[in-house]
Amino acid sequence: MSTATASAALPVAEDDRPSIWERLRIGRIVANLALLLIVAIWTFPTVGLLVSSVRDADQLAISGWWTSLTSSTTPGAGRLASSSDQIEEDGIYVITGDIFESAGNLTLSAVGTTSRDPGAFGVGEAVPMNQGGELVVDETGAYRWTSDTPFEHTNTPRIYYVASEPPVFTLDNYYRVLTSAGVGQSFLNSLTVAIPATVIPILIAAFAAYALAWMRFPGRGILVAVIVGLLVVPLQTSLIPILRLYNGIAVNFDGQAQGYLGVWLAHTAFGLPLAIFLLRNYMVGLPREIMESARMDGATHFQIFTTMVLPLSFPALASFAIFQFLWVWNDLLVALIFLGSQNDQMVLTGRLVNLLGSRGNNWELLTAGAFISMIVPLIVFFSLQRYFVRGLLAGSVKGG
Incomplete structure (x- = not known):
């Protein structure tokens, strides 16, 4: 067999290297991704500034703009009524009211008697009070304070709570x-x-x-x-x-x-x-x-x-x-x-x-x-x- 015939019989190895057009396409994709990343980095703080500009001032002071679409959890404190507001129901002395008063559209999640642990008791649980009796608060902030004996406190006791508020957007700013x-x-x-x-x-x-x-x-x-x-x-x-x-x-x-x-x-x-x-x-x-x-x-x-x-x-x-x-x-x-x-x-x-x-x-x-x-x-x-x-x-x- 001649040399030419032997050479023709051998399989020709294909070039596995990418063509110039494939390399250009890959380079274009990488460049576009890099450009997209740069645009995102520059746009990110602008979006944060825009969202912050339409948020409620109170929510903006306690949470970041990235939490603007979720409810914000905030601790707070309210006042209970004095003994002069008690009424008697079937031998039980009762004081009712709202710990939120005009605090806004809040949803109560927990209450407590001290500022160190404002979420010690869940919603609906009986909270023993230092002034006597038990306090039960629902998620709207309405409370019912009951006692077997008459209330004698003259002050307005403070009750602490943890509440969540839905996102509020406004043009007031x-x-x-x-x-x-x-x-x-x-x-x-x-x-x-x-x-x-x-x-x-x-x-x-x-x-x-x-x-x-x-x-x-x-x-x-x-x-x-x-x-x-x-x-x-x-x-x-x-x-x-x-x-x-x-x-x-x-x-x-x-x-x-x-x-x-x-x-x-x-x-x-x-x-x-x-x-x-x-x-x-x-x-x-x-x-x-x-x-x-x-x-x-x-x-x-x-x-x-x-x-x-x-x-x-x-x-x-x-x-x-x-x-x-x-x-x-x-x-x-x-x-x-x-x-x-x-x-x-x-x-x-x-x-x-x-x-x-x-x-x-x-x-x-x-x-x-x-x-x-x-x-x-x-x-x-x-x-x-x-x-x-x-x-x-x-x-x-x-x-x-």
């Missing part, structure tokens, strides 16, 4: 936030701060980005490096020097240190590095042929910028506008430093913090206030979301 004094003014103050503090850096950064992308002048590369370096400057470390500089200038000019102008300038200064970086990288990627054709037709840099570059750069402008508006709207530190804590200039974030109270015992209002403050940023984001990813990716990966 939102109503209290919306009707709180100064919330409407603070909402307008936040708009007064956020809109100019978003528009001003976009205008300045657009001109600077065009110059760094398409104009030739000495030191352009150094300026780009400095702008990239400013991206990592912490806001907190530079606030005090900027505030001292601004106070010295403002007092010398108009005698007033705090005001909207200061907070606008501060947000503009902190937002400009990112704005210039994104816009410059985006503009560098625009077609060079369009610019050269415009110059051959005699167009100036200003005409090219206003009629061609700005319309083409709208995705990048929208991406930065979303970032800047969300940052300024949710800011509290810069607003407190440059505006102060006066009621007529307090922003919405500061007002919501004040609703907590001096001891933080009204934090259910903060959950509702958080969603109220999210309305405007959500409107801005969904209005510009179609440009967001395109502008962000272009400004992050393109360079020149």
Whole structure:
């Protein structure tokens, strides 16, 4: 048998390795699962905040939001009637009443005579009382206290209990936030701060980005490096020097240190590095042929910028506008430093913090206030979301 015939007779081993399409499909599934996990991690606290905002304040104070769909068990105490309310029935002295009084829609599960063991006796069991007789309480809180001898106590004895309450959902938290004094003014103050503090850096950064992308002048590369370096400057470390500089200038000019102008300038200064970086990288990627054709037709840099570059750069402008508006709207530190804590200039974030109270015992209002403050940023984001990813990716990966 020839070598060729022998080789043909041997079985050909099949390649067990997955094909490239199978590997791509597996990689896509893993990527989707990872993305789903990230979305779930980010969504989880938002859902908790939303559920907490519509829960009853008393239930929210004693149980977590994940128990909102189950009945909550709470210990408590009630008062029994005094001996003056007793009546005689067939030689037995009886006192009746309700230990819950106006405590809400509670269901009793156990009672006790001491705070250390409020669930010592079950519903319907006879509870021996120190004042004499036996006490029987049903699940609605109604009690019957009987004794063979007349009651002689003059006080109102305390009885302890363990009760469960069904979940209660309400919009009272939102109503209290919306009707709180100064919330409407603070909402307008936040708009007064956020809109100019978003528009001003976009205008300045657009001109600077065009110059760094398409104009030739000495030191352009150094300026780009400095702008990239400013991206990592912490806001907190530079606030005090900027505030001292601004106070010295403002007092010398108009005698007033705090005001909207200061907070606008501060947000503009902190937002400009990112704005210039994104816009410059985006503009560098625009077609060079369009610019050269415009110059051959005699167009100036200003005409090219206003009629061609700005319309083409709208995705990048929208991406930065979303970032800047969300940052300024949710800011509290810069607003407190440059505006102060006066009621007529307090922003919405500061007002919501004040609703907590001096001891933080009204934090259910903060959950509702958080969603109220999210309305405007959500409107801005969904209005510009179609440009967001395109502008962000272009400004992050393109360079020149």
